[in-house]
Amino acid sequence: MQLHLPLNGEGPLRSRLYRDLRNALLDGRLQRGERLPPSRTLAGELGLSRQLVVEAYERLVAEGFLVSRPGSGTFVERLPPGRQNAVTPVGVKPGAHWPMRPLWGDMPARRYNFAGGVTERSQLPWQAWRRCMQQAMRDEQAESRLYGDPQGDLRLRRGLADYLGFSRGLPCDREQLLITQGAQQGLDLLARVRLAPGDVVALEEPGYPPARSVFEAAGARLVSVPVDQEGICVEQIPADARLVYVTPSHQFPLGMPMSLPRRLALLELARRRDMLIVEDDYDGEYRFAGRPLEALKRLDNHQQVAYLGTFSKVLHASFRMGYIVMPDGLRDALLQAKFLSDAYSNALTQRALGHLIEQGDFARHLRRMQRRYIGRRNRLLAALETVSDFQVMPQMAGLHMAVGISTDPASMDALLEREQVTATPLADFYAQLLPMSGVLLGFGALADESIEDGVSALARALLHD
Ligand SMILES: Cc1ncc(COP(=O)(O)O)c(C=O)c1O
Missing domain, CATH: 1.10.10.10 (Winged helix-like DNA-binding domain superfamily/Winged helix DNA-binding domain)
Incomplete structure (x- = not known):
């Protein structure tokens, strides 16, 4: 240079x-x-x-x-x-409103890797992706417009609408879909268009820290609402909440699905109180038992629900691809917010993903991963059940499960590290309520052959302090 x-x-x-x-x-x-x-x-x-x-x-x-x-x-x-001897000047700082908290980041991959939110890079359909990327590059070369559509690539939205209707039982129109950079951008856009500083946001607790951080950064007043075996305790949602964030398919992090009566009660409350429900369906594609429950969005007769989807679990988080099924009333504002934020998501990735879905590679990959994960999930459950002091929370979907313990070992992080286990203490998912003792165990990147030894190491870390 x-x-x-x-x-x-x-x-x-x-x-x-x-x-x-x-x-x-x-x-x-x-x-x-x-x-x-x-x-x-x-x-x-x-x-x-x-x-x-x-x-x-x-x-x-x-x-x-x-x-x-x-x-x-x-x-x-x-x-x-x-x-x-130079002293670096401090320089400008963020405004006092900015919540400086550590963000949820990558976890160290130790010998027994129960990290949540992770899928196996090696299992991605790389060959098909290369082919689709080539096609995407040809499309881009032939493109005449300077900027793409803020709403997202048309082929991708068409493919997604078909996929959601056919596989997820959520019929929707491509005009209702907005392509985002992962679910995280979806949360950010929804916060921007819906919340003014001081507005009340109700969140499940325990819950997903990056969602909390987004609403906090928007200046919202956060109210934690407990969950029980049926999901969020709807009657404890404050009446003045403008937005309620929930994970109905697979409560994050505890794992239970939201029951149908709770879903109906939540929708009814939202309708009466003019609340926006943000339904984060981050890994509901992986269903292992029971009858699939309908998405909240499917039951949303009054346009109160924004449904967030992501490719982070069905492909990989590094794709940074997600989408919102928008309620009609927020559509125009969300398209504007997306444009103001980044104009539109990366054109090549969108186009390639559109081809991957259209040509059937995505559905094939998903079926293969579903088979792979069900075997791993069953083997992990069986190993956990041999430890009588582990209380495994019911898990019918998704790529992680939660395990409760009755003691509360001090310095759980250090004990996990000593035993070479990567896992997240459940306490990390609490902000206002009394934490339950236990860990979240992801199995997206867990080596099959390490499951039994990993569970023994976990038991040594958590039960024999
Ligand atoms: C509750 C929840 N929502 C969303 C996501 C995915 O976020 P993104 O699409 O931004 O990668 C995750 C990933 O771990 C998650 O656990």
């Missing part, structure tokens, strides 16, 4: 060049060990005689900042004292 030396200011060119090079050492543009451009190249770029550049380099060599290595070039040897 070209080194930016403005040569402005007073004095002869010779001194300006020397000063600019020294400044580049001082402000970090030149790092220790870095090679400077050959004197002939720099002279050409700056429109100076080569002799001037050679002199400036020689002066910095004499001062010990540069070193000349015959045959290989001139390198930074030492940094000027101002740089070594």
Whole structure:
């Protein structure tokens, strides 16, 4: 890359060049060990005689900042004292409204990997994806528009609408679909269009921390609502909530589905109180037992529900692909918010995904993964059931399960690390209520052959403090 030396200011060119090079050492543009451009190249770029550049380099060599290595070039040897002792200025800070909390990030992959939210990269349909990417590139090459549609690629929306109707029992029109960068952007857009600072948001507790953080960042007042074996305790939702966030297919993190009476009660409350229900269906594609319950959105006769879907579990989180089935009243505002946020999601990925769905590779992949995960889930359940002190929460869908324990080991993180187990303490999913003791066990990336040993290691970590 070209080194930016403005040569402005007073004095002869010779001194300006020397000063600019020294400044580049001082402000970090030149790092220790870095090679400077050959004197002939720099002279050409700056429109100076080569002799001037050679002199400036020689002066910095004499001062010990540069070193000349015959045959290989001139390198930074030492940094000027101002740089070594420099104190980085604090600079500007976020506004006081900004909630500075640690975000939920990647977990260390230890020997027994029960990390939640993870799927196996190696199992992705890479060959089909390569083919679809090629097609997407050809489409892009032939495209004449500068910007794409904020709502999302038409082929992808068409494919998704068919998939949702056929496989998820959620008939919808492509005009109701908005393609987002994962469910996370869907949450952000919904918060933007629905919430003003101070508005009340009701959330399941325990619950999904990134959803909490989005609503908090929007300035909402968060109210935690407990869940029981039927899902969110609807009667405890505050009457003035403008938005209720729920995970009805597979409560995050405890795992139970929301019962039909609860679903109906929630819809009725939302209708009476003009609440928006955000239904996060993040891994409901994986159903292992029982009859599938209809999505809340399917029962939404009054346009109160925004349904969030994601490809993070059916493909991989790194695709950053998700969607909202929008309630009619929010449609125009959501399209505007999407445009203001990032204009539209990456065109190549959208197009390739549209092809993947249209050509049947997505459905084939999903069927294969469903078979793969059901075996793993059953084997994990069987291993957990051999430990009498583990209380396995009912789990009929999704890629994780929750295990309760009656004791509350201090420093659970350290114990898990000692036993080489990656798992999340349930306490991490509580913000206001008294946490239940236990762990969330993801099995999306768990090696089948490590299940039994992993459960023994887990028991050592949690039960024999
Ligand atoms: C409750 C919940 N919602 C949504 C997601 C997916 O988020 P995204 O689509 O932004 O990757 C996850 C992933 O772990 C999740 O657990």
